[in-house]
Amino acid sequence: MRSYGGIALVVAALACVPLLTASNVVLNFMVVALLIALVGQGWNVLGGYGGQYSFGHAAFFGTGAYVTAILQVRYGVNAWLGLVIGIAAGALVGAVTGVLSFRSGLRGSYFALVTLAFAEVLRIVASVAPITGAGVGTLVKLDLRWEAFQFQSRAPFYWIILAFVAVSLLIVKRIEGSRFGAYLVAVRENEDAARAVGIDVVRVKLTAMILSAAITAAGGCFYAQYFLFLDAGIAYGPWISVEALLAPIIGGIGTIYGPLLGALVVKTLGEITKLMTGHAPGLDLVIYGAVLILVVAYAPRGIAGLLRRRT
Amino acid sequence: MLSPILLIPAVLNGLLTGAVYALVALGLTLIYGVLHIINFAHGALLTCAMFAAFFAHKMLGLDPYLAAVGLTPLFFCLGYVLQRFVIGPAAHGEDRNVLLVTLGLAVVIENALLYAFRADTRTINLPYGFNVVEVGPAFLSVPRVIGFGVVIVVALVLWLLMRFTDTGKAIRAVAKEKLGAELTGIDVAHIYAVTFGLGTACLAIAACLLLPTYYVNPHAGNAFVLIAFTIVVLGGMGSVAGALLGGLIVGVVESLCGLYLGESLGQVGIFVIFILVLLFRPSGLFGERA
């Protein structure tokens, strides 16, 4: 799967799912898995390729979600335009966070901490600010027309999130074959050596962060349209920051298909746990956390790494 | 400006709250100072300790202050085992991996508690829970004054431990120069685990001090952990004195922000300090410039 043909093949195969089943349960599962794959791909650009581990991707997800929703609800903006602005807003938050932290030379634990803190500040502000509906949350009006980015059945939603994932795959493929990609990986492997060969480290990280934030924000926008409800805990909650990093790390960090693979595995595990324990709260997350530790300990290159070792 | 009648009690209460924050931060900074990692499971372990203290009271009828005597060594062992047999081996010596493993632990612990005890918020009733003492214009909660005293004692004991025992010297040696310590025959893996155990033991004490006036639910520890991060960053990563002073400062800042801006924004004040310090003086107010 070295060429763009690989991506076409994977996307085409996934596109057939709604033709094979009309089950809402299956489609809903797949939509959520693809959403996590998208959000995880965002994290992967910065964390996987660039080596900057963010613990606060909720900041971008939530901004995309809230901007889309609030523009529609409060300002009557078209949902598709809201999507574009939502992505831009997420990218802007990424740019601001990135400029502040990379300029001050934050790396490693410090970078993880400051991203976590940014997400928490946004969550607290969103939980009291009137514009987000504060404690009550924001409800997007039901308007089942494609112009409003809402659909009667799940299949169109599925194809749209698949299209988002496809675009993210193409972007990452493009990065891998570019000078920017080579520079990004160089920065991950050794910052001083990167500087010595003429790489503007801050600029490379910042570009990666903006791209990463934009991809993750697109996931947030989609979330708002699909579930039509947001509150501070959903949009800016730690859950999405954790899932954003879980998918690529489990699937294969710094690989094109890692986030997709990881999201499918993680979500499947979650469903199995829920079925076996009768939807007990928390247990699926216990499994996620345990799998995260096990993968770091025994399969540092994730599932993709295990597969490659076999072949 | 508010009158001293309001200001003095706010500052005193802030100091009392800050002392417990300082103890939580002390555990975090101790671990950072030696292992050079940020323990993202710190909040979850605090929650764990709070549940332990809660059930010691509910099921065994133990007063939290008495429970501390048993829980402190127990949590020392828990921390030791976690570092020695989970975090250490799983991380393969890479800092990035430690981040992920402690995050994974946090997710596991927090949600296991959620699964076991649901999201309900629990409190315990103690005969002295609402007792107050009058200090000048302020009425101070007795359990929190006790808490303040205990934190001072713990910090003193920890300092003596570090200064005068062989283990304390070994810990300081590893913190300063890991390779050198290894060459003189110090078992670094053991010292790492002891340090992690000490950090976790601080949490057991903090939990027992909190319980008489605070509540417990599966997310209770999270409220403290970002505050503890703030304190540690403010006081300089790895600095024990910095953690104590930083804790008191943050307690007072929170109390004053709450007074001027209202309860819910008191926390935002803390995070703003946190981000500003991280960005402009990541080595902390009292730490050396890295």
Place this chain on the structure above:
Amino acid sequence: MTEILRVEHISRRFGGLLALDRASFTADEGRIVALVGPNGAGKTTLFSIITGFLKPTEGRVFYQGAEITGEPPHLIARRGIARTFQIAQPFTGLTVRENIAVGSHLSRPSRASALAAAEDVADAVGLSAMLETPAASLTVAGRKRLELARALAIEPRLLLLDEVLAGLNPSEIRDMVPVIQAIRARGITIVMIEHVMQAVMSLAEQVFVLAEGRMIAMGPPLAIAADARVIEAYLGHGAAQRMRGAAHG
């Protein structure tokens, strides 16, 4: 002969320690210049200041007549100054070819041409056989060559080599000397920090001696080897006299 690098009165203080004390030197275009001195003399610090990794407390650096003091490292690299690191700093997760290509990218935006250009550079330092080897599995000698290759890949006019011969055995050193001579033959000026005196003698045309942060002597290699101040700097006070005494007696 035109001067390519001029370092003027550079001082650098670390806390209470004065690591460099008004050190100056120049390098002429197309030459090999050696920077020698006992451990802790401040040689690597000086390299770090020239390449922008550290800022000097005082003093100025000129490259091709333009002042570059305090410019960030990536801009200095883009001007044509490459450096190697004393402790090799490979991009560990990448192959030799990919490592070198990161350097080649400076003048080649296309991935394919950067990867192709890496072959010529590898050839120049004798790494052709290992292009697809992961950098992490190279020997010390291999890593030193990779440092050199990556620096060459940015196509510098001035190359700063920080102990590229340290840690090599005598036969590996014999292999490296012609590599360095070939680089000079392509018109690249070389400033090298080196402890291996036999290599300094055979390669360098001009030698500067740094001791305790000060430039104490300069001249052609043979003159430097006989200089009393240099011998004292290395062997301690009175050493030159004792050696002379021993030679006469």
